[in-house]
Amino acid sequence: MIKRCNDFGAGGVSVAIGELADGLDINLDAVPKKYDGLDGTELAISESQERMAVVVAKDDVDAFLGLANSENLSATPVAVVTDKNRLVMTWRGKKIVDISRDFLNSNGASKHITVKAAPAVLKKQSVSGGFGENFRSLVGDLNICSKRGLAERFDSTIGAGTVLMPFGGKYQLTPAQAMVQKISVEKKHTDDCSLMAFGYNPFIAEESPYHGAYLAVVESVSKLIASGADFRDVYLTFQEYFEHPGKDGSRWGKPFSALLGAYRAQMELGIGAIGGKDSMSGTFENLDVPPTLVSFAVTTSKTNRIVSPEFKKAGHSVMWLKPEYNSDGLPDAASLIELFEKVAGLIKSGKAVSCYTPGMGGVAEAVFKMCIGNGLGFDFNDKLTVDEIFGLSYGSFILEMTDVQPDAIGTVTDRREITRGSEVLSLDALLNTYEDKLESVFHCNIKNHGDAPETVSYHTDCRVAPAVKTAKPxxxxxxxxxxxxxxxxxxxxxxxxxxxxxxxxxxxxxxxxxxxxxxxxxxxxxxxxxxxxxxxxxxxxxxxxxxxxxxxxxxxxxxxxxxxxxxxxxxxxxxxxxxxxxxxxxxxxxxxxxxxxxxxxxxxxxxxxxxxxxxxxxxxxxxxxxxxxxxxxxxxxxxxxxxxxxxxxxxxxxxxxxxxxxxxxxxxxxxxxxxxxxxxxxxxxxxxxxxxxxxxxxxxxxxxxxxxxxxxxxxxxxxxxxxxxxxxxxxxxxxx
Missing domain, CATH: 3.40.50.880 (Class I glutamine amidotransferase (GATase) domain)
Structure with missing residues (x-):
């Protein structure tokens, strides 16, 4: 019955309805209002959330209104599609908008700018300080620390289809790297699920928008693989947010470089962006947002293929698998695709029981977050340097293996500590730093009131029964x-x-x-x-x-x-x-x-x-x-x-x-x-x-x-x- 549909947002009626057809006659007086006193211009352009604009055939209007009423929804005819190729709006009997669609489609007068893109160079990262010092600093970093007090404010199980909770393990502390949700079906059941993950590092993007965009794609896709998906039927959507460029060619060069980096990633990995949203207004007075291109990767899988990142059992070996990297610091695409297949195979076979792809905090962040969900520890062996543990390694994977691995970087332990040689870090102390960073803003560890309550037990052999039996109540x-x-x-x-x-x-x-x-x-x-x-x-x-x-x-x-x-x-x-x-x-x-x-x-x-x-x-x-x-x-x-x-x-x-x-x-x-x-x-x-x-x-x-x-x-x-x-x-x- 619905031919086209659009949501109301910024731009209000002009955009939500104006985009539905080339020829439209909109009656602004018919538009439902929360507040009286709005003039025609305000009605035409005011943002109005929680509303939808739909197109139905003329003969279906009454039936549609009846269906909407049966669902307790207010529905009002406010416009008619015409063959005049013009956007017309009337208010109080007068035309206040009458614009040719051809003009609207032109996006106004053509504008030109000479873009000046800075060289795409990413400096080699170096880590100063020792193992313990860096670990304690890392878990308290705003980009790494716990966001649980914020995430728990949102209903994560609505629809009864949540495959991975936002936080896992018996203590519900290890953050999932991907959203995994069953495909919604009203009455039947399915084991098909969708996955979505994001990638973005503002520090890399600030240094090189080109590298930032490429690695955003790599990170988002790697999170899908780490969650149990195959590298198949993967699609992308980008959210872009840049400083207001004005007429400065060098400022225009930042989104230009980011788009080139994202384009290269798509071409080399053979995956495409099917949607996105951009804004070039990230400037307030003298403050600019960092160059922002967030990549969201989506795909589908089966629920029995999904794996979560928290360590499962003490004694398991942990491997670190990496792709080859080119001289520009980016993963070699062929090597990365081969690694995707290898990791997916290890997960599918059951040899890998947890997996995490390192992000901004490197291997250290991955290991710490894999530990806290089930309160397990980790013992690093001497294979990795401090630079390797805390450095960036996008496109790599940390895997918990059920069998002994000669190339393992360490072992899961039942001690609540992270060790490397003679250095011993208390997992509880690290966890306190990790959770306390935002506790004053997003509470999650408050003290409840009262003493320990009684654990109640009441047994009975006598229950009520109905007077009339019914086979199918x-x-x-x-x-x-x-x-x-x-x-x-x-x-x-x-x-x-x-x-x-x-x-x-x-x-x-x-x-x-x-x-x-x-x-x-x-x-x-x-x-x-x-x-x-x-x-x-x-x-x-x-x-x-x-x-x-x-x-x-x-x-x-x-x-x-x-x-x-x-x-x-x-x-x-x-x-x-x-x-x-x-x-x-x-x-x-x-x-x-x-x-x-x-x-x-x-x-x-x-x-x-x-x-x-x-x-x-x-x-x-x-x-x-x-x-x-x-x-x-x-x-x-x-x-x-x-x-x-x-x-x-x-x-x-x-x-x-x-x-x-x-x-x-x-x-x-x-x-x-x-x-x-x-x-x-x-x-x-x-x-x-x-x-x-x-x-x-x-x-x-x-x-x-x-x-x-x-x-x-x-x-x-x-x-x-x-x-x-x-x-x-x-x-x-x-x-x-």
Whole structure:
């Protein structure tokens, strides 16, 4: 139905709509506005994010508007494609733009400049100082140090397709060198995955834009190979950002040199750039950005081919494989391609179990980051000089091998230290420097409150059962503004043998809300389970999330339907993340019914760390009372992705004690030894008693923060563990 599509961004209507066809008649009065008072020019050129412009056939307009409304999306006809080859905009009945497309396509008057490119020379790098001095300095460098406190602010597991977490190993500290994500399919499953990696060194680019661009391509592609991909069907896209050149030929020479370097890399490696974005405005007063050409490399692979960079086992030998380098300091392309094939073969055969391609910090950075994920050490032998350990070596690879290698550069050890001869560096001391550098800006190692919580265990042989059995229970999944986990949830439900029903709540108009309420109440009568998925309801409103969800469920018709489901039909309910927040605000957990909550009721509030947390946590089954947990045993440990900013469970000690006594504490955050903890590395939000999930008194309503619906084969390969809570399977069995 959609013929063309463009996103709104810089340039607003003029660009987003103006690029869709040669002839356009745009009615600016029809463009939806957030604010009144904008004149025609402002409407035409103002940036407007989170909107899309689409072209549909005239006969499809009504059908498209209907589909948009069914998804709770506002859609408005604002322009018509014409055959006049002109861009026309009208505002308040007057033409304020009427420009020939031929003129627009000319990009204005021709401009000329004589480019003066500096010689492409990269000085040979030298390293001063000793092994320990350089190592301590390296891990505290802003370009090398931990960015975990920043990365964890973004949802890394949405879509239930994450093959490599941003940080791997049992301590989740080794950064992955590539994004690896399963290809998204709505209802079925696949082992196909996409990979993306970037390359760029501003110091090299500043010295020689030519070398910087060439090595950016090499680095981005090498990261794909190090992650398990083949050197096949690799494509590039470039992000370019340079100082404002004005009429200075030497300033124009920098992007010119960078493009030549990138072009040479593409031609020699036989791969092409299929997209990109550039800006020549990187100047503020007397400050200029360094010449910037960031290369992004993309390809596809299979999940069973993917390898992560953290060291796996003490005793393994570590090899350093390098291409040949030309006199200009760049890798020889034929040698590099041959090395790509060799590394891919070692990974595919299972002989190499981890791999890292050195970047700005050389071999030293690679070895350190490979160590920290699983807390393993490394012993350098005498084969490498300090210059080799800390120097640049783009296009080379550090590989952890399962067999003894005579040419190894060292050995993985079980000691938390990095050694070279008589020099011994504490891994913990290096890690503290590495993580503390940005701790004051991007927190990740704060002290949580309270004493060590009790590790709860509640056993029961008596669970509730439904009055009426159902072979294929229907699961109603409401979608509110901001919900983003409905497809993951529906797939998990269907995989367990239930029949999911995704229902989008329409709140565009009062009539839409009324019709949604009526329809939802009807679907509720036909369903056995209600599942409220996660997301950011209303964009995570001030003073807490989930308020629109709770307002909807407090509608008398819906409230009565929920009561009938739970009290008379023995149905089940569950809410995850944002859904858990809604259940808490409704009183459905821990009370089992919708009530008017007050200050004495439990709540979910902002994480003590003061930011969003996205990572893998370990949870322990604390009670087997709930039908949702019937296929797990008390004490079982289950890994689960979390992604929330308001997950801190708070309640009075008296209430929590009563929940413990009644078996309503379902799951707790636990440490590496399986004990409930307040440690920020395991309890991500500082929940009281390390509570991750609770239930209603009879266990049929279950709320939890962790995204247990984000399960599947080939996921989270660099953070090993059991991820299947089997809660959906247990819910289906409850009705059979």
């Amino acid at each position: 229907r699961v109603l999944i409401p979608v509110f503004p901001g919900t983003n986990c409905e497809y993951d949830s529906a797939k998990a439900v269907a995989d367990a043998g239930a029949q999911p029903e995704i229902f989008v709540i329409n709140n565009l108009t009062a009539d839409g809300i009324s019709r949604s309420t009526e329809r939802f109440a009807k679907l509720l009568e036909e369903s056995q389970i209600v599942f409220i998925p996660g997301g950011f309801s209303g964009g995570d409103e001030p003073d807490g999330s989930g308020k629109f969800i709770t307002a909807f469920f407090r509608n008398p018709e819906i409230k009565e339907g929920v009561s009938e489901l739970l009290d008379r039909r023995d149905g089940l309910m569950c809410g995850i993340c944002n859904g858990f927040q809604a259940l808490i605000k409704l009183g459905l957990v821990p009370y089992g019914k919708i009530i008017d909550v007050d200050a004495d009721c439990p709540t979910l509030t902002y994480n003590t760390i003061g930011r969003h947390q996205s990572r893998i946590v370990r949870t322990r089954i604390a009670s087997d009372k709930s039908p949702w947990l019937a296929l797990k045993k008390v004490g079982d440990i289950v890994n689960v992705p979390i992604s929330h900013g308001e997950g801190r469970f708070l309640a009075s000690n008296g209430l929590i004690r009563s929940l413990i006594a009644n078996g309503q504490i379902a799951t707790q955050y636990v440490d590496a030894d399986g004990y409930a903890t307040n440690d920020i590395h395991y309890n991500p939000n500082d929940s009281a008693f390390a509570i991750e999930g609770i239930t209603s008194p009879d266990g049929r309503v279950f709320g939890k923060m962790g995204h247990s619906e984000r399960v599947g084969s080939g996921l989270y390969k660099n953070v090993t563990g059991d991820y299947d809570l089997r809660m959906f399977e247990a819910a289906v069995r409850y009705f059979r």
